[in-house]
Amino acid sequence: MRVGQKNDLVYQWAAKGTRPRQPQDQRYENAYLFGAFCAERNAGAALILPQADTEAMQLHLEEIGRSITPGAHGLVVLDKAGWHTTKALKPPSNVTLLPLPPASPELNPAENVWQFLRQTYLSARVFDTYNDLLDAVQNAWRKLTKEVGRISSITHRTWAVVSPRPAPS
Numbered sequence: 001m002r003v004g005q006k007n008d009l010v011y012q013w014a015a016k017g018t019r020p021r022q023p024q025d026q027r028y029e030n031a032y033l034f035g036a037f038c039a040e041r042n043a044g045a046a047l048i049l050p051q052a053d054t055e056a057m058q059l060h061l062e063e064i065g066r067s068i069t070p071g072a073h074g075l076v077v078l079d080k081a082g083w084h085t086t087k088a089l090k091p092p093s094n095v096t097l098l099p100l101p102p103a104s105p106e107l108n109p110a111e112n113v114w115q116f117l118r119q120t121y122l123s124a125r126v127f128d129t130y131n132d133l134l135d136a137v138q139n140a141w142r143k144l145t146k147e148v149g150r151i152s153s154i155t156h157r158t159w160a161v162v163s164p165r166p167a168p169s
Contacts, residue, residue, distance in 0.1 A: 004030035065092030109155035
């Protein structure tokens with residue numbers, strides 16, 4: 001998820017007939033939140049990095065690999081961004097990448113998390129410095145991961161559950 005000083009406007013509640021103000025920044029510095037989620041464990045692993053490229057994605061995959069329960073295997077659903085599909089990526093042995101079909105963000109549960117973070121913690125804000133931006137992203141991530149059941153409620157998909165096959169009879 002790209003988070004920057006140039007933020008988007010969001011919907012907000014206001015009295016009928018009024019036009020609430022939303023701050024808008026014209027500077028253009030960005031940070032990228034690389035996040036992965038496990039709906040079953042209500043857990044996430046993330047890095048905040050200054051660019052989105054192959055090197056950043058490799059660091060993220062390594063972080064995911066470290067956060068997977070020992071003996072388990074992680075399936076990472078991702079879109080086909082250039083840094084997700086390059087053959088230069090070397091996923092850890094306990095991680096498998098599952099690219100989604102083109103133009104199908106509705107299949108990626110992470111998109112719902114990004115929307116939640118933007119609407120709940122990061123919208124209608126002006127960050128004085130780049131470090132303030134980084135702090136805000138870090139605080140938003142920490143709030144998300146501390147809220148019991150939030151990750152599961154946003155990312156769980158009944159049609160995407162992988163379970164062991166029953167033993168043959």
